[in-house]
Amino acid sequence: MRTQVGIVGAGPAGLLLSQLLARGGIESIVVEIRSRAYCEARQRAGVLEAGSVQVLRAAGVSQRLDRLGLEHGGIYLQFAGERHHIDFRDLTGGRTVTVYAQTEVVKDLIAARLSAQQRIEFEVTDTEVADLDTTRPVLRYTSAGGKRTEVNCDAIAGCDGFHGICRPAIPASVRTVHECDYPYAWLGILADVPPSTDELIYCHHPRGFALHSMRTPQISRLYLQVAPDEDIGAWPDERIWDELRRRLALPGWELKEGAIMDKSITPMRSFVGAPMRYGRLFLAGDAAHIVPPTGAKGLNLALADVAVLARALTSLIRGGRADLADRYSGACLNRVWRATHFSWWMTTMLHATPGAGPMEAQLQLAQLRYTTGSRAAATTLAENYVGYPPLKLNPDTP
Ligand SMILES: Cc1cc2nc3c(=O)[nH]c(=O)nc-3n(C[C@H](O)[C@H](O)[C@H](O)COP(=O)(O)OP(=O)(O)OC[C@H]3O[C@@H](n4cnc5c(N)ncnc54)[C@H](O)[C@@H]3O)c2cc1C
Secondary structure, three states: OEOOEEEEOOOHHHHHHHHHHHHOOOOEEEEOOOOHHHHHHOOOOOEEEHHHHHHHHHOOOOHHHHHHOEEEOEEEEEEOOEEEEEEHHHHOOOOOEEEOOHHHHHHHHHHHHHHOOOEEEOOOEEEEEEOOOOOOOEEEEEOOOOOEEEEEOOEEEEOOOOOOOOHHHOOHHHOEEEEEEEEEEEEEEEEEOOOOOOOEEEEOOOOOOEEEEEOOOOOEEEEEEEOOOOOHHHOOHHHHHHHHHHHHOEOOEOOOOOEEEEEEEEEEEEEEEEOOEEOOEEEOHHHOEEOOHHHOOHHHHHHHHHHHHHHHHHHHHHHOOOHHHHHHHHHHHHHHHHHHHHHHHHHHHHOOOOOOOHHHHHHHHHHHHHHHHOHHHHHHHHHHHHOOOOOOOOOOOO
C-alpha cells in the first residue's frame, strides 16, 4: 500500500494531524491499537486554550465545541481556608480557556475523518515503523481481521502516546531524555452531578491536593492527590466523597455529590524527549513529551505540535521544501519546555510531598499568598494557563 503520511495513534494528535493534512491535500492513514469505542470513552483532559480552539476551528471540527464548550475566565486557588479568584480576563486582556472534554474532541475528529471516507484502522496489532532515515519510510501493522499490511509513506507521524513504539524507534545514540516522576498520583472521578463551582478550584491542603473541575453543566470531574501505588479498590465512592468534602471544605460552600461514572488513578510525570524528529519520523504529543496534568497543558501541547507539523509536512511533501520540517522539533520544544516548567511549578506549589515536613507547606503557602496577592505574580499564572501564542513557522523567515 502507499500513502503520503502514515500516522500511528488515533488520539487527539494523530486524528487532528490527519484532518489538517487532508485540508492541505495530503493523504494519510491512521492506525490505532484500541477500538473506536475505547478511544471515544477514554477520560482524560478537558481544558482547551484559545489557541487549541482556533486550531480545531481551522480544521473544521468545531461545530459541537462552539455550541457546547464552556468559556472560563479564571480559576480559584484555595489554601489555608481561603478561596481566591485568578481573573484571566482582567489579567491577560480578555483571554479565556474553554472547558470541553478530550473525549468530545476525539469523537468530533473521528466523525470528521470517517465522514470524509478517510482510513482509520482500529484494533491493529504489531505496529512497526522502519526505513526512517530514507525518503520512503515504512509502516507495518496487522489489521483487526489478521491481515499484515505494509504501507510505503513519504513521512511517518508518531502520535502514539507515551507508551507507543515510535519514540523508541529513534536510535538511542541520537535521543536525549529529561524526566522526573512525582511521588504522588491523581485519583480522578467523573460524577453525574452539576459542578458545585463556576470555575475550577485548585486546592492546597495538608491532606493533599484536590481539584474540582467539570465537563458539562451536568457532569463534574474531581481529583484527589493519592500515593503513586494507591489501590483504586481501597477507594469506595463514599471514601472519595468524604475526602473531597474535607479537602475542598469552605464555610458557606457545599460540595454536591452524585453517582460516580468513572474512576481511575493517573501517575504524575514530566518527560521531554528530543529531538522530536528523526529522518522522516516526526513525533507529536505525548509520544514526545508528558507533563503532569496540574497546568492543563498535555492536550494543548499535542494540538499545538500538530498544527506546526501539518504545515511542515505539507511544505515537505507538496512543495518539496525541507526547511519547515527541519525546524519542527526545535520550534515545538521551546513551547514544550515553557509548559513543562509551568506544569512543574503548579504541581510542586499545590501538592504535599510525602515526608516533606512543615517547611515545604510554609514555602508553598508563601508562594500561594504571593500569587494571589501580587498582580504581577497572578498575571504570570494567568498568562501561562490561558496559553501561548500560536506557533507559525513561515518558509521565508528564520
Ligand atoms: C489518564 C490520563 C489523564 C489525563 N488527564 C489530563 C488532564 O486532566 N489535563 C490535561 O491537560 N492532560 C491530561 N492528560 C494528558 C492528555 O490527555 C494527553 O496529553 C493527550 O491525550 C495527548 O494526546 P496524544 O494524541 O499525543 O496521545 P494519546 O491521547 O495518548 O493518544 C495516543 C494513541 O496512540 C495509540 N497507540 C499507542 N501505541 C500504539 C501502537 N503501537 N500502534 C497504534 N496505536 C498506538 C493509543 O491507543 C492512543 O489512542 C491525561 C493523560 C492520561 C493518560
